[in-house]
Amino acid sequence: MFAYIIRRLVATIPVMGVVAIFVFSLLYIAPGDPAAVIAGDLATSDDIARIHAQLGLDEPFLLRFGHWLWGVLHGDLGTSIFTNLPVTQLIGQRLEPTIALTLTTLVVTITFAVPLGVIAAWKVGTWIDRSVMLVAVLGFSVPSFVLAYVLILVFSVELDLLPVQGYVSIREGFVPFIQHLILPSIALGLIYGALIARITRASMLDVLSQDYIRTAQAKGLANNDVLIRHALKNAAVPIVTVIGIGLALLISGVIVTETVFAIPGIGRLTVDAILRRDYPIIQGVILLFSAAYVLVNLLVDISYTLLDPRVRY
Amino acid sequence: MRKVSTRVLRVAAAVALAALVAAPAAHAQSSGKTIKFIPEADLRSLDPIWTTAYITRNHGYMVYDTLFALDEHFKPQPQMVDTWKVSDDKLTYTFTLRDKLKFHDGQPVRSADCIASLERWMKRDALGQALAQSVGEMKAQDDKTFSIVLKKPFPLLLDAIGKLSSNVPFIMPERVAKTDANTQITDPTGSGPFKFVKEEWVPGNKAVYVKNPDYVPRSEPPSWASGGKVVKVDRVEWLYIPDAATAAAAINAGEVDWWQQLPPDLVPLLQKNKDVAVANVDPLGSLGVARFNHLQPPFNKEKMRQALLYVVDQKDVMTALAGDEKNWRTCYSYYTCGTPMASEAGAAPLKGKRDPAKAKALLKEAGYNGERIVLMTATDQPIVNSQAQVVAEELRQIGLNVDLQAMDWGTLITRRTVKDPIDKNGWSMFFTWLVGPDMINPALNFPLRGNGEKAWFGWPTDEKLEAMRAQWMEATDLEAQKKVAADIQEEAFTSVPFVPTGQFIIPTAYRKGLHGVIVAPVVFLWNVEKE
Numbered sequence: 054m055f056a057y058i059i060r061r062l063v064a065t066i067p068v069m070g071v072v073a074i075f076v077f078s079l080l081y082i083a084p085g086d087p088a089a090v091i092a093g094d095l096a097t098s099d100d101i102a103r104i105h106a107q108l109g110l111d112e113p114f115l116l117r118f119g120h121w122l123w124g125v126l127h128g129d130l131g132t133s134i135f136t137n138l139p140v141t142q143l144i145g146q147r148l149e150p151t152i153a154l155t156l157t158t159l160v161v162t163i164t165f166a167v168p169l170g171v172i173a174a175w176k177v178g179t180w181i182d183r184s185v186m187l188v189a190v191l192g193f194s195v196p197s198f199v200l201a202y203v204l205i206l207v208f209s210v211e212l213d214l215l216p217v218q219g220y221v222s223i224r225e226g227f228v229p230f231i232q233h234l235i236l237p238s239i240a241l242g243l244i245y246g247a248l249i250a251r252i253t254r255a256s257m258l259d260v261l262s263q264d265y266i267r268t269a270q271a272k273g274l275a276n277n278d279v280l281i282r283h284a285l286k287n288a289a290v291p292i293v294t295v296i297g298i299g300l301a302l303l304i305s306g307v308i309v310t311e312t313v314f315a316i317p318g319i320g321r322l323t324v325d326a327i328l329r330r331d332y333p334i335i336q337g338v339i340l341l342f343s344a345a346y347v348l349v350n351l352l353v354d355i356s357y358t359l360l361d362p363r364v365r366y
Numbered sequence: 367m368r369k370v371s372t373r374v375l376r377v378a379a380a381v382a383l384a385a386l387v388a389a390p391a392a393h394a395q396s397s398g399k400t401i402k403f404i405p406e407a408d409l410r411s412l413d414p415i416w417t418t419a420y421i422t423r424n425h426g427y428m429v430y431d432t433l434f435a436l437d438e439h440f441k442p443q444p445q446m447v448d449t450w451k452v453s454d455d456k457l458t459y460t461f462t463l464r465d466k467l468k469f470h471d472g473q474p475v476r477s478a479d480c481i482a483s484l485e486r487w488m489k490r491d492a493l494g495q496a497l498a499q500s501v502g503e504m505k506a507q508d509d510k511t512f513s514i515v516l517k518k519p520f521p522l523l524l525d526a527i528g529k530l531s532s533n534v535p536f537i538m539p540e541r542v543a544k545t546d547a548n549t550q551i552t553d554p555t556g557s558g559p560f561k562f563v564k565e566e567w568v569p570g571n572k573a574v575y576v577k578n579p580d581y582v583p584r585s586e587p588p589s590w591a592s593g594g595k596v597v598k599v600d601r602v603e604w605l606y607i608p609d610a611a612t613a614a615a616a617i618n619a620g621e622v623d624w625w626q627q628l629p630p631d632l633v634p635l636l637q638k639n640k641d642v643a644v645a646n647v648d649p650l651g652s653l654g655v656a657r658f659n660h661l662q663p664p665f666n667k668e669k670m671r672q673a674l675l676y677v678v679d680q681k682d683v684m685t686a687l688a689g690d691e692k693n694w695r696t697c698y699s700y701y702t703c704g705t706p707m708a709s710e711a712g713a714a715p716l717k718g719k720r721d722p723a724k725a726k727a728l729l730k731e732a733g734y735n736g737e738r739i740v741l742m743t744a745t746d747q748p749i750v751n752s753q754a755q756v757v758a759e760e761l762r763q764i765g766l767n768v769d770l771q772a773m774d775w776g777t778l779i780t781r782r783t784v785k786d787p788i789d790k791n792g793w794s795m796f797f798t799w800l801v802g803p804d805m806i807n808p809a810l811n812f813p814l815r816g817n818g819e820k821a822w823f824g825w826p827t828d829e830k831l832e833a834m835r836a837q838w839m840e841a842t843d844l845e846a847q848k849k850v851a852a853d854i855q856e857e858a859f860t861s862v863p864f865v866p867t868g869q870f871i872i873p874t875a876y877r878k879g880l881h882g883v884i885v886a887p888v889v890f891l892w893n894v895e896k897e
Contacts, residue, residue, distance in 0.1 A: 086780040093418035135410040136569040217615040315607040317571030
């Protein structure tokens with residue numbers, strides 16, 4: 054097991070290398086020049102050319118890539134072209150809100166979606182099942198930014214129950230912290246929850262038709278025991294897989310949700326950096342996202358051994 | 367037991383939820399002495415000399431002070447300067463600083479700081495560079511008195527050092543001002559009415575300023591950038607909220623106090639809220655600009671450019687851009703309407719009834735033969751895109767082969783630097799806007815210049831324009847300036863460096879608990895108090 058984890062961790066190095074080359078190349082050929090953005094509307098071509106050279110943007114591709122890679126290998130993701138602050142500092146400032154939002158969303162969606170999927174499977178064909186699936190279809194169909202605006206309108210502007218925007222650190226109190234995360238988590242989590250609920254239902258339906266479930270029922274076990282201890286545990290592998298894959302959904306959703314709710318997280322940092330062509334930030338953030346995704350996949354794979362004793366590495 | 371536990375859990379969950387929602391509105395955090403302000407853009411750079419970005423200029427006004435400052439009558443008034451005199455030959459200006467001027471680090475403001483700051487500014491700013499050509503030396507008599515000795519008279523000296531918009535000659539400590547003009551400063555120490563709290567700066571999200579208790583305001587009432595900068599709150603937070611719908615909801619819900627620039631389509635929504643005032647606090651507004659590429663066909667021909675004066679309809683463009691007529695006006699001038707140099711000299715082609723037949727005749731004279739015309743528009747900038755959409759349609763109606771290319775602003779401002787033909791990623795026209803203060807006279811109005819390859823994007827060459835600009839800068843009284851400005855404009859309506867597309871304002875919105883908002887072309891946070 055330990056050797057497997059080490060092997061997988063070592064295997065992430067080439068993956069990250071490919072990501073690094075891909076991202077750097079893509080930004081190199083993408084239109085737009087940060088020097089033009091920096092110089093402002095009043096600048097002349099000469100001003101832009103000077104800033105371009107000053108930023109080292111006129112250096113050959115390999116030289117620029119080499120400089121950047123050397124820095125990354127030394128833990129230095131570079132300096133933001135615009136703010137003149139280290140990328141690691143900028144990412145550090147933004148990590149907490151994004152992690153808080155992602156974890157809250159994860160907890161909220163799993164808490165609701167897995168039981169709903171289980172109930173839908175248990176009551177398959179009934180109005181309960183259809184209602185759950187209707188909500189799931191809606192969850193897939195409503196874009197998160199539309200839902201976000203509706204939530205803001207209802208709960209913040211009309212009812213004045215929750216804040217419209219912003220983020221408050223947990224260090225400033227749990228209540229304001231969670232108040233600021235409720236609406237973003239719902240907006241971000243609906244599509245994710247819908248996915249988990251559907252997979253849970255499908256997976257449970259598969260397991261519930263197995264002979265051992267019938268045997269358990271024939272032995273007179275309570276419904277709760279049959280559902281949770283026997284069926285859900287055996288249906289867990291695909292559910293956990295989808296939860297892991299769904300994290301990619303969350304990462305892309307975070308970008309939209311953070312923009313709408315003005316949460317100063319990694320998502321907004323990325324959007325702002327792309328719009329102004331702040332290459333070091335874009336490269337740093339994408340590397341971070343890739344690393345997070347690889348790590349989550351590893352955790353999902355390891356969790357299989359806990360959920361299914363037949364899986365061994 | 368198990369049932370009891372479940373019930374207890376349910377009750378506890380319900381109580382927690384109720385407590386969460388009913389908790390004292392943590393979202394309405396504004397204390398009585400903090401202004402939460404949504405600025406026009408994100409503060410990315412702290413150096414108002416290194417960049418011309420307006421948001422950094424506004425930051426500069428928070429933390430720095432200036433020697434002179436422009437008032438609402440377009441007159442530079444002493445700000446940090448207490449007394450000043452000019453020699454009879456107009457070659458030596460001597461300035462004495464006010465008492466008790468201090469930087470945020472407690473050090474006094476000295477002549478050496480002022481000289482170093484002016485030197486750095488002169489390396490970057492266009493008007494500063496013009497001034498630098500006339501400056502012989504700048505020398506300190508003592509810590510509070512210094513003089514600028516000129517090689518030749520420069521009548522605009524006070525206007526230059528009291529310049530309202532980018533780059534503003536802000537005064538920094540000498541150690542900061544010694545930074546190379548092409549390198550960003552990182553130390554935000556100034557002597558202005560607010561101190562920047564760098565530790566709380568989260569680029570892309572928040573910039574925080576606190577009142578500078580050591581600042582000694584002038585006794586005069588505020589007038590644009592001049593007069594007493596009396597800070598009436600403890601703290602100002604700039605909260606960058608890029609999404610307009612969220613910003614509208616935030617001000618409606620009272621989470622923020624002031625939204626600097628709101629899109630015209632959201633004005634009716636905010637006007638319904640009796641606690642929010644929607645106002646125009648910018649007396650000069652902004653001006654739309656349709657800029658030609660003078661280096662490449664077909665707009666390298668004067669008659670081609672003139673043809674557009676007969677078809678571009680400012681009313682159509684402004685209606686698309688700013689909606690309600692209260693938010694715009696036609697402005698048939700190359701200068702900001704409502705300012706001393708503005709006139710309608712030579713404006714008949716743009717002001718008269720739209721005349722497609724005349725335009726077509728000019729196209730024919732120019733030998734236009736259906737060549738492709740690339741119009742660049744930025745879909746993420748509504749002010750740019752609305753101009754482009756309307757003008758593109760108007761050009762198609764006179765038979766121009768328009769290729770309207772949509773991109774984002776970051777791409778557009780890069781591509782507009784390309785001087786090559788359109789088949790090599792070049793362009794024919796782009797659209798933008800400039801704030802009123804940047805176009806009030808020939809010295810500041812940079813799109814009006816005709817200095818060829820050194821000119822602003824589009825690179826028009828017009829020696830007459832350049833000669834008259836130099837003449838304007840030497841004019842010694844207002845009447846003489848007006849006369850030359852009108853001549854420049856007549857020439858501009860002949861050579862057409864760009865087409866003015868109208869003048870508009872971007873409304874502001876603030877909670878009615880705010881008082882004392884200064885009406886000026888730049889947003890100022892002093893003098894504002896909060897109930």
